[in-house]
Amino acid sequence: MLTVTAALIRKEGRILVARRRPGISHAGRWEFPGGKPEQGESPEEAIVREIEEEMGIMTTVDAYFGESIAHNGNTNIRLLVFELTWERGELTPVDHDRIDWVRPEELLGYDLLEPDVPIAREFIEREEAHRT
């Protein structure tokens, strides 16, 4: 099983989703950005590093959101998801060719990677609960 970290980054009631660029695995699919922890690195350290490397922004971890275990192609993925706060820097995506800021109700209209779908559902539920 492959552990991968992913980030929920909010702005004005919207959430960041990113489309994997041509030339990498799962090109054209949408995801919450992130990546695999390196040897000796905690998931919290990994997500902050990945977001700096992949998105060019400095963030801090706000909270652990949850995990999702699912198949992605022929790999079993354990996706660990964190809520991050964008502290500084400008978005300069490296592995993605599109970034969208999405309202919760629009999220499931995106072609998300399988492990991200239950996370998106949970996010939508929590946002609804928060509003009512």
Ligand SMILES: Nc1nc2c([nH]c(=O)n2[C@@H]2O[C@H](COP(=O)(O)OP(=O)(O)OP(=O)(O)O)[C@@H](O)[C@H]2O)c(=O)[nH]1
């Ligand atoms: N970053 C990211 N990867 C995801 C998500 N969901 C999901 O199934 N994955 C899969 O998890 C793996 C993570 O690979 P990656 O290429 O993003 O991570 P990385 O930067 O550590 O990889 P690399 O250093 O080997 O290039 C890919 O197979 C990707 O398709 C997600 O929400 N975010």
